Amino acid sequence: MATDTDEPIRVLIVDDHAVVRQGLMTFLELQDGIEVVGEASNGKEALQKVKELEPDVVLMDLVMPVMDGLTAIKEIKLMRPETEVIALTSFADDEKVFTAIRSGATGYLLKDVQPADLVKAVIAAERGEVQLHPEVAKRLMHEVVAPPKEDDGLQELTERELEVLGLLGRGMSNKEIARELQVSEKTVKAHVSSILNKLSLPGRTHAALFAVKRGLAPA
């Protein structure tokens, strides 16, 4: 707790969209105890601003040109660990969430966050506390429950599931796969759900791409 009740929390906003920066700024400025000390439109600029302005909290968009937010977070935590970074993106992409957290992000918020929650998160972050968006928390839980995935995930699939995954990689629908394998569509759905679950994939399209990457389906 560097800054306390008397000193306002110094916030740096990093986002490549001017509108987003403007929106965040105007809102945060209205809050007691929060002061937006600067903004940056990409990771590189953010690093510079952090050095220059020494903010307590950085609100960091992850998708940006020049230097992406993930890299920027790492650099910031390296350069000035006492600065807390809240990752702020439009969607809960599994990969990005975990990478962001591994990179040292204290929080992870989605852009559809309620203003009040944003303020809470900033205040919490400044104290080093973690504030997670419910959706993100849910994904984290999932990761914790089925975590390491030492291997590539393929070996935990059964024979039948590998077979289904191969057909998935050819772009086939559940109905088509069902006919191909001579089973009911319901069974195929069960296999697909199991595949998506075991591989922690968010949808059949990811599964199809995965299948091709692993050579289960012709490129």
Place this chain on the structure above:
Amino acid sequence: MATDTDEPIRVLIVDDHAVVRQGLMTFLELQDGIEVVGEASNGKEALQKVKELEPDVVLMDLVMPVMDGLTAIKEIKLMRPETEVIALTSFADDEKVFTAIRSGATGYLLKDVQPADLVKAVIAAERGEVQLHPEVAKRLMHEVVAPPKEDDGLQELTERELEVLGLLGRGMSNKEIARELQVSEKTVKAHVSSILNKLSLPGRTHAALFAVKRGLAPA
């Protein structure tokens, strides 16, 4: 018109499911002018039966073990062109439909065909006439309307569509793409529909695989 009003139409039934064969047979046998002269449970067997029984019309399932129906059709038309083959499958798969027709099938019926229509198709086929299931006809029309696709299809996409296709190739959902591009999900849907239509793809998974193949998305 080899066989005419007096001689019954000699039909060979080819399907790997005994139940299907039984169903087709009992029904067709009730019809005047149609005689089921034999049955086969796979393509290889079908070839043999055609040579042996010299049927006028073959009802051919496309999905079978040992030798698939598509190959069997080619072989049959090669061996005995005067035999008319009606492809009979459970689903209107674009590829299979066109391949079947290119292979020399005179008709293409779906298994949910009405018995009466099946009879009509058999009679029509024996005269060399084409009888198409409405659904199949629709797909054929579509192929005719937007046929050759001389190029790879990519060039007919607009800039925005290429952009969307690239994101599709990363496995993103419409919602995710909408956030990424800062437009409504509705707009993304419009783009996706347009892409699928222009490229004649049956679904987003095919589009994703296509995108990767063309380097629009990272492999």
Place this chain on the structure above:
DNA sequence: GTAATTATAGGAAAAAATACCCATACTGTG
């Protein structure tokens, strides 16, 4: 200036996919 194309997006409805229940049958394994 009119016509065509494109990007945008709403409404409605149908089809597909997904999640979460459940049960059965078969196959090993301790």
Place this chain on the structure above:
DNA sequence: CACAGTATGGGTATTTTTTCCTATAATTAC
């Protein structure tokens, strides 16, 4: 024999995807 895992699929509910229709603004082409 009990137990775990697998393949099979029914039921239900929700979400996503897809199609079809309509419409506006902006751009470009003739």
